[in-house]
Amino acid sequence: MWQNYLTVGFRSLLKNRAYALINILGLAIGMAACLIILLFVRYELTYDKALPGSENAYQFQTYYHDPDTGEQSYLQMAAYVTKQALLKDFPQIEQAVYIQSSRPVVIRNGEPFEVEDFKFTDGPLFDILQFPFVQGNPKTALANPGSIVLTESEAQKRFGGENPIGQTLTVAAQGKNTDYRVTGVVQDPPKNSHVKLSMVARYDPSSYWADNPDFLTQWGWQSGHMYLRLKPGTDAAAINAQLPAWEKRNIADQVFGGQRFNQGDIADFALVNIRDVHLGKAQDGAMTPGNDRRTITTFAVVALLILGMACVNFVNLATARASQRAREVALRKVLGANRRQLITQFLGESVLVAGISMLVALAIAEVTLPAISGFLDADLEMTYFGSGGLVLPILALVLIVGAAGGLYPAFYLSRFQPAKVLKANKSAADAEGSGRLRGVLVVSQFAVSIGLIICTAVVYAQTAYARTSDPGYQREGLIQIDGAGRRQIQPVLDTMVAEMAKVDGVVSVGRTTIGIATPNSSNTGVQLPGRQEPVNIGQYNIDDGFFKTMGIKLIAGRSFDRSRPADSAERPFPEDPAAERAFAARGANVVVNELAAKRMGFKNPADAVGKQLKAALVDPEYGGMVPINIIGVVQDSRFRSVREPIDSIMFFYDPKSINQILVRYSSKDPAAVRGRLEGVWKRLAPEVPFQAKFSDEIVGKLYQAEASRAAIFAAFALLAVIVGCLGLFGLASFTAERRTKEIGIRKVLGARTRDIVRLLVWQFTRPVIIANLIAWPVAWWVMRDWLNKFDDRIALGPTPFVAAGLLALVIAIGTIAAHAVKVASANPIRALRYE
Known part of the structure; x- marks a missing residue:
């Protein structure tokens, strides 16, 4: 039986190659987008999760609120003085280490060079952030001041094939040259880690800050990151609940103009697990650019919408070509097939199409993934087996898409009555159905496409505005020299x-x-x-x-x-x-x-x-x-x-x-x-190394995230338009085929070619106009919320909405116009020769 279903399914696809191509290509694009976004979402959600001991490793963050303006500032950083205060009051904290970013000049063999992502630490950092070591003992590598640990890439850059362990590097910082002995080489932190480092030197804070001792005692001085390791089983939420009282015990009042002021009145603190730092609300003072869960969710929703559009194509085309399969269903029922068998057959055909589409989607994903990984600056990999393998998600996606696309057509086709269909050689599709469902689905497809085009236009416009708006100084013709x-x-x-x-x-x-x-x-x-x-x-x-x-x-x-x-x-x-x-x-x-x-x-x-x-x-x-x-x-x-x-x-x-x-x-x-x-x-x-950048280069990097987001939205919008156009073309083809006799009669009665073309074009442009009425308010609400995150932003005027609507209309007309002209120009004798 299953062999028979498979044979019939393949024959049906081969018989209707255009239908098969449109469905397979549309589903493949949707599935490829879904797979890539699935990889990206999983990548973003797994920051630092692979790090051993991450469940007990926490970052201590500082949140400021300005009582005058109400502005909020969420820092991943903390003052050095918080360390001893935390260890004193919370025995649940097993260990605390402070690290401070720096860009000192490092000297080896008399040659100076500047190191990005250099860190000073006051303790064994790798007891908390347990990155794997390539050389050296992680337990003793930073046990004493004067020791330094290099990442694998930094060790290769500075020492080549030479063994770095035991070598000496001179670090020039705070006006002093200090020798540090290399005691370990650690693997480079993966890209999906919020920690960024190249060298970590154990220093003595009291001597390092001898000229500026306020650093060690002032609560308002945030210049580094505090990491804590909690004892297993400790409830971090319970510690966070006690922090307001902890502030009052430890932060002393200060006097300003005879008035008392307390730093704790404008600051709050929180322990945040290192796995939640990347997507957390605190992004100021971050070592690496963070993200937010809303953006990740948005990408996932858009990918699912594109996949949904492909499934809509499947439903539309399957119901549109019902007339071609009505007699097949009727004859099968006459020969003894029951409705359950027919539903199983049609669902099987749908899953078959989804399976073929998945193979094409995997090929698309494999080819495009390296470029997408480079663009997103992420290590995205297609692994099929083992931990994190995609075999099960792929199979689940095939079954879900097959069921989503084929369930309604299966029930729709299997309900045809043999007597009705075979009577006078009529088709159930000719006799019944208003096509209202297909109209609703086409409207939803173009509503998604128009919404994405609007979002793309707004994001691009805001990014361009950010780069070119008047900053209050003359941006062009400036060079900034650091250090x-x-x-x-x-x-x-x-x-x-x-x-x-x-x-x-x-x-x-x-x-x-x-x-x-x-x-x-x-x-x-x-x-x-x-x-x-x-x-x-x-x-x-x-x-x-x-x-x-x-x-x-x-x-x-x-x-x-x-x-x-x-x-x-x-x-x-x-x-x-x-x-x-x-x-x-x-x-x-x-x-x-x-x-x-x-x-x-x-x-x-x-x-x-x-x-x-x-x-x-x-x-x-x-x-x-x-x-x-x-x-x-x-x-x-x-x-x-x-x-x-x-x-x-x-x-x-x-x-x-x-x-x-x-x-x-x-x-x-x-x-x-x-x-x-x-x-x-x-x-x-x-x-001292020379470090200078042009102002436009600095500003370009400043808005790189917005530019990348605009490009991603543009890619999604393009995919949505392609999938929508595929479905519209297929639907127009089948609709024109069903209306062949009507068109022939109209021409015999005097209708001109342009009248027929106008009739067919209007049938498919009307849903696009309705789609605008749905897409505009939704896109306005989403973009207004996004723009509100900017202190200086563009006005959300009508231009992107009208332009997106017109563009969608032009695309829809262009998709069906050529086919409409071909049908309208046909000789009516061919359509009516059997009448």
Whole structure:
């Protein structure tokens, strides 16, 4: 019996090759998309799950809320002081390790090089993050200060075929050169890990931070990540519930302008399992770019929609060609077949089509997966057997798709009555059915396609807007040089800036601690008259060339003048008590941006000029609150992503305490200007690698995630349109075939070819118009929610909706027009010759 079903199924497909091709190709595209997204979703959901001991490994995170603006900031980082406080109060914590990202200069055999993803740690990190070791003992590799562990790729890069164990690397950081002995080589963290590292050095925090001891004691200083290992069986939720009380016990009050303030009032803390970090709400201060569950869910839903569209094609075409199989069903029933046998046969044919489609889908997935993996920067692999194998999901998908696509046609075809079908050689399909279901399914297909086109257009438009919108400074013609804050640069910094200003093509040079899309974040409390709680305002250092170089406009007052001593906020480093007290007594002049002036209570920028306030700029033992005099107000500038609110900023004149050098150039050959700047750097600081990027390069990387998302949506939209068009073409073919006699009679009665074409085209464009009415409100709601995540965004106007609707209409007409013209142009004699 099964052999007979299989034979009939194959013969049916071979007899209707166009029908088979449309179904198989549509299902294959849908299945391939579903498989690839299944791999991607599984990849995103399995971050750090393969790491041994991950169930007991946690990251300690800090969540801030601004009481003035209501803005939330979720940091994966924590202050160093939290470590001892946690170990003291929670015996459930077995071990705690602090790691700090750094980009020091590393020297080997006298050759300096800069290392990305370098980490300092104060303990045996790999007891908690148990990445497999290639060489060395993971239990002792970081047992003592002065030891360093390299990843496998970093060891290969630095030592080649030489054994790195026991070798010495000199790390230049905090103005000191320290020798570290290589004690281990660890496997590179996989791409689906939130941890990113290349070298991990065990240091002594007290000596490393001897010049800046506040790092070890201040609760508001987040510059690293805290990892904890809990004892087996510990309930992390119970610890999280106790953290509010823990804050009150451990965070002491501070005094601002005679008023008491507690850091715990604006901060909350949480233990988060390392497997949940990647998709967690805390993404600020992340080592690797995170994701969110809503995005993953969206991709999965869209892939299922495309697969659903392919199943809709199957249902539409199966019911449309019912007339061709009605007599077959009737004759089988006359010869003794019951309805259950017929349902089994048709479902078997559906599963057969799904199985053939799956083979094509697997071929498509295998061919495209390497390119997709590279585009998504993910290690996606098609493994069929073993742990994580796809054999069972593939079989399940074939059965589900086969059942979803074939269930309704099976019940529909098997209900035909022999007497009705065979009477006068009539078909049940000719006698019954309005085609309403097929109309609903076509509408749903194009609603999905139109919705995806709208989403693609909006995402692309927002990404383009983010890259080109006015950030409040002149973005074009800028080079940003990192690493200017290194101690090795300090002795030659003034000379370097002066030499760079003389380079051919350079217009101006400025120094700052807040560059374009830098991770630097610093703020302090400003005491306002009549207000108990301080206002948080960003504080960043610049020199007198910064505003000119960036093209930031002065709105009121004046800018800094190096000839005026009162403008200077320079103090010696390391900290000198006498200098700190003198600074606290005399105060400093500041330039603020518009937003800072507004948050300080001034309605107009000009009202802020000349006003004096107090800010927490020195340690409380030296006076704490320092008088600041506002000398100027500049326009707001967006230094970070459009996703983040604009910073309220106080600028201080301190040209020595900076991190970046910004260069404004005017040249037709920017690369040559960069090369000349590199020459100046290497001549004055040969031991420090030169790192410079063009502003457009930085901004492009800043919005790379949005650009990738736009490309993915575009790919999905294209697939949806292709699948929809395949179904529409097949449906038009069968509908035209069924209406052959009607068309012949219309032509005999005087209908012109264009009248027939208009009739057929209208039949299939009407569902597209209805689909717009469904897709528009859904797409508007989804895109409005997505755009609300941006601080600066495009207006959600009618253009993408109308354009998507027109595009879908044009595609639909183009799909069926050629076939409609062919049918309408046929000789009516052929259609009516048997009448």
